[in-house]
Amino acid sequence: GQQLNQSPQSMFIQEGEDVSMNCTSSSIFNTWLWYKQDPGEGPVLLIALYKAGELTSNGRLTAQFGITRKDSFLNISASIPSDVGIYFCAGQLRDNYGQNFVFGPGTRLSVLP
Amino acid sequence: GAVVSQHPSWVICKSGTSVKIECRSLDFQATTMFWYRQFPKQSLMLMATSNEGSKATYEQGVEKDKFLINHASLTLSTLTVTSAHPEDSSFYICSARRIRTGYTFGSGTRLTVV
Numbered sequence: 724g725q726q727l728n729q730s731p732q733s734m735f736i737q738e739g740e741d742v743s744m745n746c747t748s749s750s751i752f753n754t755w756l757w758y759k760q761d762p763g764e765g766p767v768l769l770i771a772l773y774k775a776g777e778l779t780s781n782g783r784l785t786a787q788f789g790i791t792r793k794d795s796f797l798n799i800s801a802s803i804p805s806d807v808g809i810y811f812c813a814g815q816l817r818d819n820y821g822q823n824f825v826f827g828p829g830t831r832l833s834v835l836p
Numbered sequence: 837g838a839v840v841s842q843h844p845s846w847v848i849c850k851s852g853t854s855v856k857i858e859c860r861s862l863d864f865q866a867t868t869m870f871w872y873r874q875f876p877k878q879s880l881m882l883m884a885t886s887n888e889g890s891k892a893t894y895e896q897g898v899e900k901d902k903f904l905i906n907h908a909s910l911t912l913s914t915l916t917v918t919s920a921h922p923e924d925s926s927f928y929i930c931s932a933r934r935i936r937t938g939y940t941f942g943s944g945t946r947l948t949v950v
Contacts, residue, residue, distance in 0.1 A: 756939075765842070765929045765941035766880070811879065813939070824939060828879040 727814055727827035735833045742799040744830040746812030754815035755788050755795040756824070761808045769810075770797070802834050839863050840932050842942025849920055849949055857915045857945045859930030865910035866932035870939070871903070874927040886913040920949040 727748050736742055746755070754773055758766035770781050772788035772795060779786055785798045795814075799806055809829040816825070839862040849855050859869055867888045872880040884905050885893040892905035902924075904916040917924055925948050931939040 758941075763927075763944065763946065765840075765931075765944045766939075768940065826880050831877070 727812060727825050729810075729812055729827035729830050731830060732828070733831040733833070735835060736802055737835050738802060738804060740802050742802055742806070742832060743796060744810060744832075745794060745796040746814070746827050747794040748814060748825075749793065750814070750816065751792040752814035752816060753792075755786070756813040756815070757784075757786050757795070757797045758811045758813065759808050760811065760829075766811055799832075802832075804834050804836060807832060807834050838932075838934050838940040840866075840930065840940045840942045842930050842945055844945055845943060846946040847948070849947070851921055851949055852919055854916055854918045855920055855947060857917075857928055857930070857947075859913045859915070859932070859942050861911045861932045861940075864932070864934055866913075866934075867910060869907060869913040869930055869932045871905065871913075871915050872929045872931065874929060874944075876927075880929065883915075886915075888913075917947065920947070922949045925949045 727746055729746050756771050757769045759769050760766040770779050770786040775788055775792045776790050777788040783800045787796055809831050811829045812827040813824045841860045841862050843858045869886040871883045873883050874880050882895050883898045886905045886907040888907045888910055894900050902918055907913040927944050927946050929944040931941040933939050
């Protein structure tokens, strides 16, 4: 089946630093989603991308839908302690009511004060 | 909008007993809901797709008789872990899909079987 790769798997950064993570696949996706999961909680949607090349921001977060439609990246600027968590990307192959979102394995972010 | 409520948030049960987890879409109707399982430091693993008014669709390797899913209304899906064993201890998360906004997830249920 389709698989998503996320890199890095984990990262430790200093508070205030910028963060960049990406998601790649061998398949073409129509939609890319980025979620954040805090410990013991369900994932929360951060950004949704619907068009190749689309660049969308949500506060300090910026995500882009790759031109090839096989990748996406998420940037976090000026990281703060509450940015700690696991960031998942998800790609959708087609728009129907079935289960067609594929989730990446996640990037675990730690922010050092 | 697009709020999904999951209950309970945590539960401890004895081996051999059954546990029911509820997933409700609070402000929208969800004909389809999804149940995931997540082990520590792992990604989400889809267990089954819950369809309102019909049988759930289970992923390969997930036991239908052990993880009973009922989607009796457009706002409620339940997952029942039957005859629970310690290896069933995990974090269970439900989600519901809204068009163009992807999945909205519940807050998860941490199950511990002792």
